[in-house]
Amino acid sequence: MSLAIQTVSTVQPDSPILQRWQDQIRTARAEEKTLVITGAGSKSFYGLPIEGEALDTRDYRGIIDYEPTELVMTARCGTPLSEIEATLAASGQMLAFEPPRFGGTPTIGGVVAAGLSGPRRMAAGAVRDFVLGVRLMTGTGDLMRFGGQVMKNVAGYDVSRMLTGSLGCFGVVAEVSLKVVPTLHQETTLQFDVTEREALANLNRWAGQPLPISGSLWLDGKLSVRLSGAEPAVAAARRKLGGEALVDNSVAEALWAGVRDQSHSFFAEDSSALIRLSLPDTSAPIPRSEQQLIEWGGAQRWYRADVSQLQQFCDLATNAGGHATLFRAPKGHRTSKAFTPLSKPLLRIHRALKQSFDPAGVFNRGRMYPEF
Amino acid sequence: MSVHCDHQDEVVPRQSNYAGLIAELRRNLPILSILDQMEDVKPYECDGLSAYRQVPRAVILPRTESDLKRVLEACRQHRVPVVVRGAGTGLSGGAMPHAEGVVVSLARFMQILEIDPQARTARVQPGVRNLALSEAAAPHNLYYAPDPSSQIACTLGGNVAENSGGVHCLKYGLTVHNVLSARALVLSEDGIDEVTFGSASPDAPGLDLLAALNGSEGMLAVVTEILVKLTPKPEIAQVVMASFDSVVTAADAVAAIIAAGIIPAGLEMMDKQAIAAVEPFARAGYDTDAAAILLCESDGTSEEVAHEIARITEVLRNAGVRQIRTSQNEAERLLFWAGRKAAFPAVGRITPDYLCMDGTIPRKRLGEMLGAISEMEKKYSLRCANVFHAGDGNLHPLIMFDANDPDETTRALAFGAEILELSVALGGTITGEHGVGIEKLAQMCVQFSPEELSAFSAVKYAFDPQGLLNPGKVIPTAARCREYKQTGTGHRHDCHAHNHEVTA
């Protein structure tokens, strides 16, 4: 059961590209076809494999509005992340959530639709925490705005945050407004030779203190911790934490970019699956022998495992109070399950929302769950 | 006062059977507290926005979650509207009762279930007061960051429902940024579902419905348990108090601070009228000759704070500051803040009533907005003091009036409506943190298209298909929008049959 969104088309597309999308959506709807919303395709491995005609977002591009002192940037969905980051950097600002690139040139629309954040997640927040508003084209081809360009806004339900990470299943994010932050002045990476257990204990203890930790990574007995902030804060934290500083800045930068973009050899595509566990950061070590990489102070744990083990990982994650995702299927494997299934009442709500925002099921059908 | 029997926009659900509900509850839950006498329900007729009042049919005060669930199930079966209530400090009429419905008060759900210092989280019942949580976390050197000025009284359930902010939210985020998960009861078609939104892990599968629950004004689900993030207490905090000869200079100083790459822990502004109201009340030592004052806080390690305060001071000096003072100790820091935090009650002392507006605008438009407000003061012959969350552009004009004077009340409401419309016109929003409730229904028609409003209805429907939770709030009907656009007033004066008139 769901409520149909009335379409009186009060808002006409104000660009030929939006007009083209609208036509494409309405045609697909009439012909009962499905569309696959595609940006640069840097995350095409993510979610369930789907088919349909492409709705290409890349030519709807460009920064619409950016005023550094307002800490807000508004851009069209096809704008390359690289353009956004370069523009921000010129004013000493950045996207706080460190979006991954996965070896491609992602669009900002894709960043928002995937909702994936990088190493700074635990310190700064996730993509959804910085989404202030979106302009959405729904499954009926209607244009709607939710949220806005200001930092505090509680008029109506927070649809823009709600749809962050919805993998294009509810509409095309045509434009997005993001809160941006000043670039942090100083960055240092410290390294420690510790076991998994010691690493987790340290990370949890440090997280309870006002320390400028902006990234953490444990792999093969080595814990790396990144500090970012004002110079005195970083210096004080460095004295407090000890460890060995990575003196070569470019090595440190490559390390963090490597886990952010999964270009690090741990993530190399092969015959094993890449499984992501999202857990309470205080979760005990997971009793599995597969190769593991820990991030986010213990809250994000990656495993290279045989794909047949997915259910076991799901159970372990659920028992620990989190969830598991088949983040990247093994080469050549076609999966029918990527995300932990939703409870019945949650599925009901999802279905009703899908039915309202995309009544004909035009968009990315089955990318998130086979049910919608 | 009863000038406003302005009603929720939704009609009463069909086949609503209030008598059946009460009879069933009395039969099955004999120990349940049900208030249905006029003198008992009257205190619940409004929230912090007293201009809108409505006595409910009854007020129910369950003690346990299983009782709450049974109450909601009975309401669902008898199709009786439910307005959930926390502390009733809301400023948009969100907790104002429904004429045909019951109020379910969660005041008794005030247990802090767990504080986990290792995980830096707290699990609380919805009736826990915001400040009580920070006090309980203090022994662990932790606190709950969002600090609405009403934090002594307001509840975390109410905070989630309104996505409340505080003076520290520029750096530490709003409620939505500090809530990890919420367990809630959802009134589905076939029963009451217990659903967990969000997770103790950094994300949850599916849509981010927790984001939708935050700020949903009691219309999507009844929150029964909240897991929040606690923040390590900074080693120290210091606040700079700076005064300016004009509000525009003060606003430019704010922009200069941000441009310097500083995100202060708090960044607040007050105009001359607000200072005049606050200073005799709080004796915070504000510069009463100034056109505006700024409070700018830095927190962190002592090295960090010393460094940041030096930078802030330098920026302010270059931005045409009149006077500048930095708190020298914790007592002085609290004193500087006490004035700001007491701004609403202080204004309340110099006027019989005030309306608190809550628009957010791009900061660079502040000068324009304040200029327009002073014109409106003349136009409506009413005074207005301005308190401003300057860091994030959230403006609280406090329009002073006498609610016993119907003409003044009408002018005050029109004044408020004009400010809200201007907020939208300047690229902002009608509400930054207080919610739409009943108060800003008409202005929702200005900010949103019919499709967008209809999408909000669809979201509500997806959670609450029978429309029983807080019906008639937030989403205006098409009829109201038409009326507002034609007559410029969305405040209707018609009363429902069960509106017991009250005078205060």
Ligand SMILES: Cc1cc2nc3c(=O)[nH]c(=O)nc-3n(C[C@H](O)[C@H](O)[C@H](O)COP(=O)(O)OP(=O)(O)OC[C@H]3O[C@@H](n4cnc5c(N)ncnc54)[C@H](O)[C@@H]3O)c2cc1C
């Ligand atoms: C002097 C003063 C200062 C204020 N300062 C601020 C401020 O600085 N920042 C700010 O953001 N707000 C401020 N407010 C507004 C208000 O305090 C907040 O909106 C607060 O969060 C409301 O909490 P409450 O417990 O009083 O909720 P109520 O007023 O009881 O209810 C508010 C809404 O929440 C719903 N609700 C309550 N509990 C639940 C639940 N468990 N599940 C589902 N829905 C629920 C109600 O139905 C209603 O719609 C201020 C108010 C006053 C009077």
